[in-house]
Amino acid sequence: MNLRDPSSAGHETRLSLMSTRREYLTFVVAEELYAVPLASIVEIVAGKKLTPVPRGPSDVLGICSVRGELMSVLDVRRRLRRGTSQPQRGRILLAFSPVGEKLGLWVDEVRGVHRLTPGEIEPTIGTFSSEIGTLSEGIARLGSQLVVLLNLAGLTA
Amino acid sequence: MTDGKDKSQAEFVSEAQELIEALSRNLTALERALPTGTEEPEQLNEAFRNVHTLKGLSGLFNQRPMGELSHSLEDLLDKLRLGRLQLSVEVLDQLFAAVDAFWHLLSQGGNGTSVSLAALLARLDALTPAPPEAPTNDLEGYALDPELLSVLTEYEEHRLQLSIKQGLALVLVRVRFELATLDTQLSAVKSDTKPFGEVLTYLPAGDNADPACLDLDLLIATGQVEEVKQVLGSAASQLRVIGRTESAARPELQPAGATEGRQLSHAATQDAALARSPSPSQPIAHPSAAPGALVRSISQTVRVDIRKLDELMNVLAKLSVLRGALGELSETARAEGDRQMVGRLHHLSHQFSRNLRELQGGLLDVRMVPLTQVFERLTRVVRQTGRELDKDVHLVVTGADTEIDKLIVEELSDPLMHIVRNAVDHGIEDRQSRDRRGKPRGGTIALNAFQKGNHVVIEAEDDGCGVDTESLVRNARSLGLISVIEASEMSRDEALNLIFHPGLSTRATATAVSGRGVGMDVVRTNIAKLGGSVELDSERQIGTKITLTLPLTRAIVTALVVLVGDSTFAVPLNSIAEVARLDPARIRRVDNAELLSRRDSTLELRRLRELFNLGSARNGDRDYVVEVKAGPRRLGLVVDALQGQQDIIIRPLGASLDGVRGFSGASELGDERIALVLDPGALIDEAGAEASATARNSAAPRSLSLP
Numbered sequence: 045m046n047l048r049d050p051s052s053a054g055h056e057t058r059l060s061l062m063s064t065r066r067e068y069l070t071f072v073v074a075e076e077l078y079a080v081p082l083a084s085i086v087e088i089v090a091g092k093k094l095t096p097v098p099r100g101p102s103d104v105l106g107i108c109s110v111r112g113e114l115m116s117v118l119d120v121r122r123r124l125r126r127g128t129s130q131p132q133r134g135r136i137l138l139a140f141s142p143v144g145e146k147l148g149l150w151v152d153e154v155r156g157v158h159r160l161t162p163g164e165i166e167p168t169i170g171t172f173s174s175e176i177g178t179l180s181e182g183i184a185r186l187g188s189q190l191v192v193l194l195n196l197a198g199l200t201a
Numbered sequence: 202m203t204d205g206k207d208k209s210q211a212e213f214v215s216e217a218q219e220l221i222e223a224l225s226r227n228l229t230a231l232e233r234a235l236p237t238g239t240e241e242p243e244q245l246n247e248a249f250r251n252v253h254t255l256k257g258l259s260g261l262f263n264q265r266p267m268g269e270l271s272h273s274l275e276d277l278l279d280k281l282r283l284g285r286l287q288l289s290v291e292v293l294d295q296l297f298a299a300v301d302a303f304w305h306l307l308s309q310g311g312n313g314t315s316v317s318l319a320a321l322l323a324r325l326d327a328l329t330p331a332p333p334e335a336p337t338n339d340l341e342g343y344a345l346d347p348e349l350l351s352v353l354t355e356y357e358e359h360r361l362q363l364s365i366k367q368g369l370a371l372v373l374v375r376v377r378f379e380l381a382t383l384d385t386q387l388s389a390v391k392s393d394t395k396p397f398g399e400v401l402t403y404l405p406a407g408d409n410a411d412p413a414c415l416d417l418d419l420l421i422a423t424g425q426v427e428e429v430k431q432v433l434g435s436a437a438s439q440l441r442v443i444g445r446t447e448s449a450a451r452p453e454l455q456p457a458g459a460t461e462g463r464q465l466s467h468a469a470t471q472d473a474a475l476a477r478s479p480s481p482s483q484p485i486a487h488p489s490a491a492p493g494a495l496v497r498s499i500s501q502t503v504r505v506d507i508r509k510l511d512e513l514m515n516v517l518a519k520l521s522v523l524r525g526a527l528g529e530l531s532e533t534a535r536a537e538g539d540r541q542m543v544g545r546l547h548h549l550s551h552q553f554s555r556n557l558r559e560l561q562g563g564l565l566d567v568r569m570v571p572l573t574q575v576f577e578r579l580t581r582v583v584r585q586t587g588r589e590l591d592k593d594v595h596l597v598v599t600g601a602d603t604e605i606d607k608l609i610v611e612e613l614s615d616p617l618m619h620i621v622r623n624a625v626d627h628g629i630e631d632r633q634s635r636d637r638r639g640k641p642r643g644g645t646i647a648l649n650a651f652q653k654g655n656h657v658v659i660e661a662e663d664d665g666c667g668v669d670t671e672s673l674v675r676n677a678r679s680l681g682l683i684s685v686i687e688a689s690e691m692s693r694d695e696a697l698n699l700i701f702h703p704g705l706s707t708r709a710t711a712t713a714v715s716g717r718g719v720g721m722d723v724v725r726t727n728i729a730k731l732g733g734s735v736e737l738d739s740e741r742q743i744g745t746k747i748t749l750t751l752p753l754t755r756a757i758v759t760a761l762v763v764l765v766g767d768s769t770f771a772v773p774l775n776s777i778a779e780v781a782r783l784d785p786a787r788i789r790r791v792d793n794a795e796l797l798s799r800r801d802s803t804l805e806l807r808r809l810r811e812l813f814n815l816g817s818a819r820n821g822d823r824d825y826v827v828e829v830k831a832g833p834r835r836l837g838l839v840v841d842a843l844q845g846q847q848d849i850i851i852r853p854l855g856a857s858l859d860g861v862r863g864f865s866g867a868s869e870l871g872d873e874r875i876a877l878v879l880d881p882g883a884l885i886d887e888a889g890a891e892a893s894a895t896a897r898n899s900a901a902p903r904s905l906s907l908p
């Protein structure tokens with residue numbers, strides 16, 4: 045799956061200002077829009093069967109195999125205190141955790157890729173409860189919708 | 202990307218590691234020989250060369266702390282090999298300290314700095330050299346070619362002087378070598394002559410017509426000329442004993458005024474005329490072996506990062522899944538009745554399986570390394586601990602060449618270190634006590650390794666005082682781990698097993714070395730993680746023997762696949778004692794535990810369904826009990842169904858599942874199905890811990906055995 049908008053390919057060379065923009069991948073969890081830096085996502089996979097791990101931490105939904113490699117899949121919904129996912133349908137974002145382990149993030153739906161400049165991102169100090177506060181890097185507006193930028197290190201820690 | 206840098210760094214580390222290991226080996230050999238004064242000068246020289254190469258390597262890779270240390274060490278070793286400094290226990294201590302510092306630096310990528318390094322460097326420099334000996338003129342009395350003397354290195358001259366002082370005879374031998382294999386042949390000659398003499402130096406003899414061969418004149422110092430002659434046999438085309446000029450022993454070889462020297466090459470030519478015909482054992486010149494061939498590496502080995510092998514194992518895992526799919530396809534075709542297709546598919550699938558097995562075997566084979574490295578480090582641990590505690594301890598190692606998976610070797614170092622430290626500290630008594638008990642003053646620790654089927658067994662045995670079970674039981678009771686009645690009813694084996702209990706120690710106070718109560722339980726846990734088991738046997742005043750049984754490899758294990766509800770688990774076959782249908786009539790409940798009574802014993806049961814919270818029990822079909830073992834301990838795991846054996850490749854559960862007890866990893870079985878691999882050792886430990894917790898809460902006597 046090619047995540048990058050093909051029409052945006054030429055922009056990078058044209059405008060040096062554009063280089064300060066970062067690409068974000070947006071996704072939906074419990075009907076809310078979230079985003080993480082695209083560069084931190086390795087791959088998006090779907091239709092994987094999860095194997096639960098008894099006694100595992102509650103926010104690990106299970107393990108799955110992606111081309112012969114095993115990885116743990118985290119329940120993003122639970123991390124965000126938005127309830128618990130039922131691992132029946134959903135997509136898995138593959139990302140690297142801070143310790144270099146490849147992890148899956150279970151999300152409801154993947155929306156697309158957006159470019160944001162630092163100026164478009166507002167800080168979230170005091171906006172959220174402390175738990176989500178540590179997970180968010182800021183908030184941005186995409187058209188009429190608000191998107192919460194998540195801090196991957198916090199999410200996968 | 203920093204890939205190139207990482208690669209060169211990895212190269213540095215692995216090369217440095219080899220050199221440090223070689224250095225350590227040479228030092229250990231020297232240490233062993235020191236009390237009897239039989240140190241091999243060659244080992245000192247080897248150690249010097251190891252450090253010299255390491256210094257060069259450090260410079261090449263810009264590893265400054267490593268370079269500095271090598272430099273100081275090189276100086277010291279140079280003084281030692283030139284006899285300017287006498288080798289002693291104190292000097293060896295500093296040399297071993299330097300080896301440890303090398304390891305430390307290397308573990309930090311070679312560039313780490315350590316506070317103690319400066320202190321060590323100062324200590325190395327402080328080992329002041331003995332005043333230089335008055336130069337002896339012993340050489341003058343010998344008919345040695347001044348040309349030869351002029352090319353001797355300082356070390357060679359030192360050895361020559363020393364040999365003459367010791368009254369050894371000097372022999373000059375001409376040997377023809379094939380250029381392509383010069384190195385190996387030369388070292389063969391050196392080691393052949395070693396029992397009788399020392400090859401002091403060698404020089405090319407020059408006048409040889411064959412470009413593929415090289416004649417060398419070897420100068421050998423020996424007390425047994427005849428033996429040297431015999432060893433070299435027909436390989437030597439000329440052999441000449443160089444006598445003293447004053448002596449009339451061999452006047453024919455010593456013209457007057459020999460102090461001026463005789464042209465060696467001239468003499469050689471003369472002698473050569475007498476024995477010109479090539480000896481039959483001379484190597485046949487190889488047509489392609491031009492002089493340039495020497496540059497080519499003689500070694501046939503490659504160094505490979507273990508992670509690369511792991512990647513290959515990953516590919517192997519994928520191929521195994523494909524093999525499964527191929528097999529299924531073959532079955533489907535059979536059901537559909539396409540005869541020709543079935544035949545071809547079957548054939549293909551069969552061939553695929555066979556090749557896969559070969560690939561698997563080959564891959565496992567290259568992962569195997571000897572235990573030598575680990576054992577060598579243990580030698581140093583014993584030495585160091587012995588000195589710290591002022592005890593004489595002697596380590597005897599057998600079976601160091603036993604091979605085991607590289608990944609297991611890595612994990613063995615800590616547990617074994619713990620065991621030998623314990624043996625020195627708790628096992629071996631101090632000299633006075635040993636004297637009183639009529640034991641030899643020096644204690645002995647024997648480390649034996651051997652392969653037994655699919656396992657590697659490592660035994661660590663000491664001749665010390667044995668485990669004080671009374672004090673173990675007393676401590677266990679005061680900590681409330683066992684009840685008073687249990688304590689009184691405990692068999693010696695049960696009491697011995699208390700040593701594996703977390704937090705228990707026989708010592709009232711901790712020493713710097715061991716005895717803080719974190720010990721054998723950690724050893725057992727770590728060994729269980731590797732799929733192995735630990736057993737302890739001890740006899741008061743006679744000694745203690747700890748036996749580690751380890752699988753040959755963790756990369757691929759044969760496992761029994763079992764089902765519980767929707768979940769699939771794999772149980773490594775090497776930890777299964779027995780599998781049977783569970784007869785409900787034979788189950789008895791004691792407290793909250795289920796016990797299966799059998800002909801001659803009872804087996805404690807654990808239902809995986811309850812253990813892992815896998816939903817309510819089904820009714821109808823009978824369950825199975827899989828009896829797992831860890832050393833002498835047993836536990837019955839109750840499962841719904843069995844699904845046969847399979848070779849599985851165990852992958853670790855990631856960091857986010859690190860704390861989960863009871864599993865050693867997971868494995869893909871095909872069609873995306875993943876089986877969690879059970880860790881029987883951990884499950885048994887768990888059952889044991891529960892049992893003793895219950896014992897603490899109820900004072901009632903129980904027949905259950907402790908962990």
